[in-house]
Amino acid sequence: MVSDSSTVLLIEDNLGDIVSIRTMISELSDGVFELKFAESLGEALNILENENFDVILMDLGLPDSQGFRTFTQVHNQMPELPIIIITGLEDEDLGVSAVKEGAQDYLIKGQVDKKLLARSLKFAIERKQTEEELKSSIYERDVLLKETHHRVKNNMQVIHSLLNLQTHYAENMEAVNVLKESQNRVKSMGMIHEKLYHSTDRSKINFKDYVQNLTSDLLTSYKLSEKILPVIQVGDLELNLETAILCGLIINELVSNSLKYAFSNKEIGEVHISLNLVDNRYELVISDNGIGFPEDLDFKNAESLGLQLVNNITDQLDGDIELDRSLGTKFTIKFDDLKNLE
Incomplete structure (x- = not known):
């Protein structure tokens, strides 16, 4: 679900298109959108360095950048932020390339209505939220798994120490050797968990x-x-x-x-x-x-x-x-x- 309030950066230098897009967004009933503007690529990149957004709406033709390079500049700086291209370039090949390279959607000015824009924004924001939840879940699992390996290693160390203590009470060398061999077996297993604790891949x-x-x-x-x-x-x-x-x-x-x-x-x-x-x-x-x-x-x-x-x-x-x-x-x-x- 889209949150109650979502922030959108609109990168557009045409006043008429700005008014049109702002009007459509203001009339959307599915969520409240806080809209901020940038009229050039340089201005947009500066804003993105200092502020957080849920989605970017951008034209490809700007005063300081033209064509697909405009998208790649923004995408390279904010690779995890969904970007919806909204352009006057009715180029199917360009649209396919943009989506392959990471754009959330490719919309054509003059063909976009309120319903289409709402759907594109909704999918972009929900995808971002899903990815953030998935990353959080993976991080939590990784922390839990790391802690598990750490505890197992510590428990193995306790067993190893107990076996070592027991050797002092053994009555003959045969018993001492048996305890010593058991110590080595426990340590060989504990070392595996220690390696996994320090590894970036907790499964190998x-x-x-x-x-x-x-x-x-x-x-x-x-x-x-x-x-x-x-x-x-x-x-x-x-x-x-x-x-x-x-x-x-x-x-x-x-x-x-x-x-x-x-x-x-x-x-x-x-x-x-x-x-x-x-x-x-x-x-x-x-x-x-x-x-x-x-x-x-x-x-x-x-x-x-x-x-x-x-x-x-x-x-x-x-x-x-x-x-x-x-x-x-x-x-x-x-x-x-x-x-x-x-």
């Missing part, structure tokens, strides 16, 4: 930055930053929240396994992580140049919670997992984005 994250931070944290956690070199090759990918969390958990488990078991008899080593799109599927490869995966261990039926998680998450992603023992340990997981599985 830059996964390369995330993998670098996650790997660095794991090396620090296992006190291997000076011994193990991480080699990360992740394409310019943006994963949605669900896929990113699950993929992050896989990386956490397999990199943790490498750091715990692969380098017991080596002074230095490398862990490689790559993620790229191959034939429309994601291909995640995690490998190391350590002592190798035990030949007698079936990784798909292992008792280890970490490997069970990797297999279960791969199933959730509708993925396939392969192990190559020929040179160190190399896991290759191919999967789809969860949004494509809905």
Whole structure:
């Protein structure tokens, strides 16, 4: 609905046309219109810098500007303000071009009556109001989503701290290690929400930055930053929240396994992580140049919670997992984005 009072800037230098348009607007019953005038492009641009309007009515032929350039000058300065062109140029191609370039309407002098002008003004103002409401709604949603990610991240941090506190009461190293692994899992999920909190797109994250931070944290956690070199090759990918969390958990488990078991008899080593799109599927490869995966261990039926998680998450992603023992340990997981599985 048009508001009770709407402001209109009329850009026109012909006195007869000004009187005609003002008369039609004054007789409109659908709303009250406050009309202001500008007789040149320069004057109009100056007014628009200092005052707010709901709609612009403008001629294309002015003392200091002629033709389509008149419209583009105003539209470039006020791209969100609806502009109705009202001109003596009966040019259908020009009218089509104007609307394509952002004009709300293209009216011909001499063919415009009160009813036509009222309809054009009504549609222009209602469209502006709808766009403003939509922007406000999007902004509010974005703020709410950002706050949600912030709170989830904080809650994850609380859980992480509680697990850390619990390690001080554990009676043996096995329990300490279990708690430590749980801490890393919680942190890997919390880092996703932290990335989304700082991202301009609340639904996706830059996964390369995330993998670098996650790997660095794991090396620090296992006190291997000076011994193990991480080699990360992740394409310019943006994963949605669900896929990113699950993929992050896989990386956490397999990199943790490498750091715990692969380098017991080596002074230095490398862990490689790559993620790229191959034939429309994601291909995640995690490998190391350590002592190798035990030949007698079936990784798909292992008792280890970490490997069970990797297999279960791969199933959730509708993925396939392969192990190559020929040179160190190399896991290759191919999967789809969860949004494509809905």
